[in-house]
Amino acid sequence: MNHSHTKRSGLRGVWEATKNYPVILIVIGLVVIFSTLYTKLFLSPVNLTATLRQFVTLMLFSIGPSIVMLLGSMDLSFIGIWMLGSVLLWILTPVIGPPALLVFPLLGLATGFIAGVVHTKGRIPSFILTLSILITYWGLTVVLSGGYPRPVKGYGFITASVLPRVPTPFLWSIPIILAAIIVVLRTRLGIYFWAIGSNEEGTRLAGIDVDRYKTIAFMLSGTFTGIGSIILFEHLGGSAPVEFNMNNVVRPLVAIILGGTPLVGGTGGPHRTILGVFTFSILYRGLYLSSLRPEVIDLVVGLVLILSVVINSRGARMKGVDVT
Amino acid sequence: MSEPCASPTPARARKQLKATTIMPFVTVVVVVGIFQILNPSFLSYHGIVTIVYAMSYFLIAACGLTLVIMMGSFDFSVVAVMKLSALLCVLFIGKLGLLVIPLALAVSAAIGFINGVLFTKLKVPSFIATLGISVVLDGISLLSSKGFLHLLEDERFRSISVTFIAGLPSIFYWALGVWLLCTVVSVATPFGRRVFAIGGNPRAAALSSINVDRHRIIVFVLSSLLAGLAGVLYVSQQGGWSMEIGGQMMIPLFASVVAGGTSLRGGTGGPQRTLLGVIIITWIQSGLLMMGLGREIQFVILGVIAILMAVATTERGKLTRLMVK
Amino acid sequence: MVDKTGAPILRVKNVSKTFGGVVCALDDVSLEVYPNEIVGVVGENGAGKTTLMKILVGIHAPDRGEWEHNGVVVPFPRNPQEAARKGISIVYQEKGVIPSLKVYQFLFLGNEEKHERRWGLQIGKMKQHAREILEEFHVQCDIEDFMYDLPLSTQKMVEISKAVLRIRLEQNRDTTDSVIILDEPTAPLTIEERRGMLGEILRMKSNTSFVYVTHIMQEVMEYMDEVVVLRDGKRVGYFDMSAQKATEDDLSRAIVGREILAQPHEKGPHMDEGGEVVLSAQDLTTRGCYYDISFDLHRGECIGLFGPAGSGKSEIIKTIAGLRSNDSGKLLLQGREAKQNEPAHKRLSRGVGYFSGDTANELLHDWPITKNISILNISKVVGKFLRFLRFKAEKALAARIVEQLRITTPDVNTLISSLSGGSKQKVTVGKWFEKNPAILLLEDPTIGIDVGSREDIYQAVLSMKRKGMSMILVSDDLKEYSTLCDGVLLMRQGRVTERISVEQISEVLKS
Numbered sequence A: 001m002n003h004s005h006t007k008r009s010g011l012r013g014v015w016e017a018t019k020n021y022p023v024i025l026i027v028i029g030l031v032v033i034f035s036t037l038y039t040k041l042f043l044s045p046v047n048l049t050a051t052l053r054q055f056v057t058l059m060l061f062s063i064g065p066s067i068v069m070l071l072g073s074m075d076l077s078f079i080g081i082w083m084l085g086s087v088l089l090w091i092l093t094p095v096i097g098p099p100a101l102l103v104f105p106l107l108g109l110a111t112g113f114i115a116g117v118v119h120t121k122g123r124i125p126s127f128i129l130t131l132s133i134l135i136t137y138w139g140l141t142v143v144l145s146g147g148y149p150r151p152v153k154g155y156g157f158i159t160a161s162v163l164p165r166v167p168t169p170f171l172w173s174i175p176i177i178l179a180a181i182i183v184v185l186r187t188r189l190g191i192y193f194w195a196i197g198s199n200e201e202g203t204r205l206a207g208i209d210v211d212r213y214k215t216i217a218f219m220l221s222g223t224f225t226g227i228g229s230i231i232l233f234e235h236l237g238g239s240a241p242v243e244f245n246m247n248n249v250v251r252p253l254v255a256i257i258l259g260g261t262p263l264v265g266g267t268g269g270p271h272r273t274i275l276g277v278f279t280f281s282i283l284y285r286g287l288y289l290s291s292l293r294p295e296v297i298d299l300v301v302g303l304v305l306i307l308s309v310v311i312n313s314r315g316a317r318m319k320g321v322d323v324t
Numbered sequence B: 001m002s003e004p005c006a007s008p009t010p011a012r013a014r015k016q017l018k019a020t021t022i023m024p025f026v027t028v029v030v031v032v033g034i035f036q037i038l039n040p041s042f043l044s045y046h047g048i049v050t051i052v053y054a055m056s057y058f059l060i061a062a063c064g065l066t067l068v069i070m071m072g073s074f075d076f077s078v079v080a081v082m083k084l085s086a087l088l089c090v091l092f093i094g095k096l097g098l099l100v101i102p103l104a105l106a107v108s109a110a111i112g113f114i115n116g117v118l119f120t121k122l123k124v125p126s127f128i129a130t131l132g133i134s135v136v137l138d139g140i141s142l143l144s145s146k147g148f149l150h151l152l153e154d155e156r157f158r159s160i161s162v163t164f165i166a167g168l169p170s171i172f173y174w175a176l177g178v179w180l181l182c183t184v185v186s187v188a189t190p191f192g193r194r195v196f197a198i199g200g201n202p203r204a205a206a207l208s209s210i211n212v213d214r215h216r217i218i219v220f221v222l223s224s225l226l227a228g229l230a231g232v233l234y235v236s237q238q239g240g241w242s243m244e245i246g247g248q249m250m251i252p253l254f255a256s257v258v259a260g261g262t263s264l265r266g267g268t269g270g271p272q273r274t275l276l277g278v279i280i281i282t283w284i285q286s287g288l289l290m291m292g293l294g295r296e297i298q299f300v301i302l303g304v305i306a307i308l309m310a311v312a313t314t315e316r317g318k319l320t321r322l323m324v325k
Numbered sequence C: 001m002v003d004k005t006g007a008p009i010l011r012v013k014n015v016s017k018t019f020g021g022v023v024c025a026l027d028d029v030s031l032e033v034y035p036n037e038i039v040g041v042v043g044e045n046g047a048g049k050t051t052l053m054k055i056l057v058g059i060h061a062p063d064r065g066e067w068e069h070n071g072v073v074v075p076f077p078r079n080p081q082e083a084a085r086k087g088i089s090i091v092y093q094e095k096g097v098i099p100s101l102k103v104y105q106f107l108f109l110g111n112e113e114k115h116e117r118r119w120g121l122q123i124g125k126m127k128q129h130a131r132e133i134l135e136e137f138h139v140q141c142d143i144e145d146f147m148y149d150l151p152l153s154t155q156k157m158v159e160i161s162k163a164v165l166r167i168r169l170e171q172n173r174d175t176t177d178s179v180i181i182l183d184e185p186t187a188p189l190t191i192e193e194r195r196g197m198l199g200e201i202l203r204m205k206s207n208t209s210f211v212y213v214t215h216i217m218q219e220v221m222e223y224m225d226e227v228v229v230l231r232d233g234k235r236v237g238y239f240d241m242s243a244q245k246a247t248e249d250d251l252s253r254a255i256v257g258r259e260i261l262a263q264p265h266e267k268g269p270h271m272d273e274g275g276e277v278v279l280s281a282q283d284l285t286t287r288g289c290y291y292d293i294s295f296d297l298h299r300g301e302c303i304g305l306f307g308p309a310g311s312g313k314s315e316i317i318k319t320i321a322g323l324r325s326n327d328s329g330k331l332l333l334q335g336r337e338a339k340q341n342e343p344a345h346k347r348l349s350r351g352v353g354y355f356s357g358d359t360a361n362e363l364l365h366d367w368p369i370t371k372n373i374s375i376l377n378i379s380k381v382v383g384k385f386l387r388f389l390r391f392k393a394e395k396a397l398a399a400r401i402v403e404q405l406r407i408t409t410p411d412v413n414t415l416i417s418s419l420s421g422g423s424k425q426k427v428t429v430g431k432w433f434e435k436n437p438a439i440l441l442l443e444d445p446t447i448g449i450d451v452g453s454r455e456d457i458y459q460a461v462l463s464m465k466r467k468g469m470s471m472i473l474v475s476d477d478l479k480e481y482s483t484l485c486d487g488v489l490l491m492r493q494g495r496v497t498e499r500i501s502v503e504q505i506s507e508v509l510k511s
Helices: A010-020 A023-037 A045-069 A078-096 A098-122 A126-145 A168-186 A188-198 A200-205 A210-235 A246-259 A270-289 A294-314 B011-038 B045-070 B078-120 B126-145 B155-162 B170-188 B190-200 B202-207 B212-238 B250-260 B271-290 B295-313 C049-056 C080-085 C103-107 C123-136 C152-171 C191-204 C217-223 C248-256 C313-321 C344-349 C369-376 C391-404 C421-435 C451-466 C478-484 C502-508
Strands: C010-019 C023-033 C038-043 C064-069 C072-074 C088-091 C178-183 C208-213 C226-231 C234-240 C277-286 C290-298 C302-306 C328-333 C352-356 C439-443 C470-474 C487-492 C495-501
Touching: A023 A270, A045 A078, A045 A168, A045 A210, A045 A246, A045 A270, A078 A098, A078 A126, A078 A210, A078 A246, A098 A126, A098 A210, A126 B250, A126 B295, A168 A188, A168 A210, A168 A270, A188 A200, A188 A210, A200 A210, A246 A270, A246 A294, A246 B126, A270 A294, A294 B126, B011 B271, B045 B078, B045 B170, B045 B190, B045 B212, B045 B250, B045 B271, B078 B126, B078 B155, B078 B212, B078 B250, B155 B170, B155 B212, B170 B190, B170 B212, B170 B271, B190 B202, B190 B212, B190 C369, B202 B212, B202 C344, B250 B271, B250 B295, B271 B295, C010 C049, C023 C038, C023 C049, C023 C208, C038 C049, C038 C217, C038 C248, C049 C088, C049 C178, C049 C208, C080 C088, C080 C152, C088 C152, C103 C123, C103 C152, C123 C152, C152 C178, C152 C191, C191 C208, C191 C217, C226 C248, C234 C248, C277 C313, C277 C470, C290 C313, C290 C470, C290 C495, C302 C313, C302 C478, C313 C344, C313 C352, C313 C439, C313 C470, C344 C352, C352 C421, C369 C391, C369 C421, C391 C421, C421 C451, C451 C470, C451 C478, C470 C478, C478 C502, C487 C502, C495 C502
Parallel strands: C023 C234, C038 C208, C038 C226, C088 C178, C178 C208, C302 C470, C302 C487, C352 C439, C439 C470
Antiparallel strands: C010 C023, C010 C064, C064 C072, C226 C234, C277 C290, C277 C328, C487 C495
16 A cells, blocks of 8 residues: 655645644634624734733743653743742742843753652653652742742843834743754654654663653753743843742643643644643734723633543544543 | 473562551651651640641542542642632532532532543543643632632531541541542442552453453542542631632642652552651651741742652562553 | 585574573473574473573573574574674564554664764665565565554564664674574464565565574475474474475474374264254354354353464454454354354353463452452352352352362462463463353463473363353464364364364374
8 A cells, every 4th residue: 555645735735734723723714703703903013012921831841841841741840940930939039130030941841850750760750750750840930939939120121122012032932942843853852752652672672771861851842932932021021920820830831732742642732832832822812902801801712622532532543542 | 481490589679668568657657756856736635726727628639639639640630629628618518518528529629520531531641631731720610719718607517527526537537438438439449449459550450350441430529529628627727718728738648648658650559658748748848848948939849759759669670550640 | 405514693502591490491402593594493382492592582581592693603692682683683583563653764773874974864774775675585675664554474574674774783794694583473474465475575585694483383384494392491403395305294293292183081962963053153254354154052062173373273263252253154153143253251141161271361460369269259259148249159159160270389378470371371271160161262372381280170170161161262282172072173374174073183293
């Protein structure tokens, strides 16, 4: 049986692309719906800016975990890195000035390293492990900050306006997103992560040090989250946060799965997550413009999470996982 | 493969078993000892009652969670169910009187049923399904309560938890009863044995004439039911409801199940071990509170303890069937 | 004819390996591979084939042995990469394929360096190279295809290509003297796919040599140039297939080590005689696995389904057990039709029990013997009034079974994980002994178990049969059929070719 696909162009190509990225249809659908319902508000420049800001926040948080999810694991520590990094920034800025920003990527890298090592050597499920790290970091944040949000001055340049209507953090985020995509699509790392997620045993048999690459994935996740947090810090108010909301953890997961990176890994990545984040941002803005209460929106988010997992698991069943 | 030698002695297996069994006991003694030294009123009558109030509803919810973990799954909706169940009591006590209790329990059980179906029939991994459900439930709670604080002053309702018998509040006896029931069911009934079997090796369980799907659904229903019960008793104990209930209770809950010795892989442990874990965790929390340390540092410590306990109770050596992902 | 004029491209001598100081996997085994040949390695399960292969590719280190390369003694490879540098690569029986990768990504998995620069992969070059490889080996697929989209035979061909490619990349040469080890490559394939693959392998012989591990006699007879037989860790036979006219009987005798004779045994009702029909299969069919399977099983009778690997026997027994579904056909259990695709526990409630020699899926390893036996026999250990578990009854039951089956264990509370393979299997047999279903399906019940345990298990099974239990047996061990079965259905390529009585089994080998 010959499986050669000689031509993938034209309408056939578009159909194939849509099958691989069903999210595209959802995006188009949402845009159409909201444009019709709230034409003035939805298509206004103000909304566009707000959507972009939403996009930046969600995307920068989602990059890290979307890399780890390729392995079939979970990394929930991203919020923690942002919080703890912020308060460390508050502590260090008066002491060493702007280079204190390095605390973010360094913290992220260290966190990823610890998570990776404990996960691979200690055999702790990544979900529980990174959740514990998250909670621990949150606790430390509150302790170090004394319980109050601590503003840090001097980093306004991150959000200073460059292009009209386009939030500068969005511009900053572009190279970060591109870097993540390059790592996954253009280096051996992406292939190895997919392979581990798809068939860990087989990857080992191919002579690849699975533990090492898993740890690398966690380290990348932490580092990207750290770098993203440099921007997020100022983007989200410029002060060390104290409030912890589980929603902030759930939303990136929703975006990642919506974008087409399955929970069990093996395929997908930041390039897909962009779509998921985009969809989510549009969905969120659209709901926000309607007079629905914020609680309802969160409710919908929960439902979307479940739905997207169900839909995605109906898709390519590439391995038989005994669901826990 | 010919194996000419006699079977290897199980000495090493026995040694490890001892460690996992004894350690929780040792920890309890150490923890209590430390706090008593730091704060002499720790073990006073007042101190003990405070701890009982903190521990009882927690233990009930933890028993339910233990059943799910024994089976090898996760249930992240326990706290949200508890919150919703408590809210139902508060909102409808006026119209329904004590009938709110069966209402709350029925709703809780229904949620558990949904969790079970999502997991068995729709193949949604349990932690995602229950996580999603918990977000949905929290949204419902927030909507229905409009975020307000609600007081509950119905005397009869409050007497469920707060009637003092033999020096201790009635909620203590509720918790004790639930714990005993769960322990007996887990350890001494066919049902409990089957739940352990599913956790230990789902395929072997299926081949041993166990209806795996049905048992899974039942366990999720039980877990939510007990969470609902915990909610009812909690609001009866506190006399009020707010969105803050449960707070970040999920981590201490997990920590106590794991600290007690029920492995996250499933197949071992049980409610009897969870009692120890609950004692450890709640006493640590209460002790820290008495020392004036905030909630947050508790979580720092609990986060570390959870990891340590998970590492300690993880089986070393041979291959594990559950993919540790 | 194998060209033995030059030096062999692979020669290992006197390889021995013991695991844990106890289990002797290999004892003084030697192997030679010459250019452009296929060397078959055959033997029962547990004979040491896999261990030898793993040593050759550097996964295990031998305790003793020599590796000669062009007459010079060189160290054994310490990992698969070193093995590839020495020109050896392996295609595993299962778990070798990464489903979610594209073909070109899979081909270079673990060997990307050739097409890699500091900043990343040179994907264009990689794809081009991949295309060339696929063309060279006539693999029918596109480099952009996902592995999971390919039929199994194509996947295997890609795996084989990857193995050759790995050697070339590690050695940095384009044509090499390479040896590719194939571990039962055709086992998961359908009948039709097998021929295609073997044809392709023959074609590849001009570039590469193969070490071909298999159970399938037909393949050995038709495609191998030389055959090495392993039994109990030792090399017990060698056949030059082109020179001698070795028969299947010769091979089987070497593999099993004894004459295949019908053993005197308890005879159940002869097939087709009267007696209650407890199970009736009617035209069971699953495309690609088995077709139109029909037979009747009488009470107290044991039928064997025998055939080479891939004849469909394993799929049939799993279907009856409720572990697989069939496409069409009917199954009557004790007169009543069984629903298609019923899960295993439902089938059990209809009186059909199943066990296999695969203890990982049969037993709960962290549980003691007592609990493993009682989980299947709960009704025997619960109280009369309140349905509580009675621990004393549980212990007594386990003790009884331990005695009956002569299980070597210090205590009934010993964890399964501490028992030897034979003892574990006895526990499985024991719990079914107690359960006593009307029909018991056995698949590879004594695989990898020592002779003594095997006999004990046969005794137990025969006594169950005497009490009226009906059985279906699927196994690779001919002696097992003659010991346990009353009649045998021969299968080939998914169909029943013949029904024979047990005495005729030895005749089968000659056909």
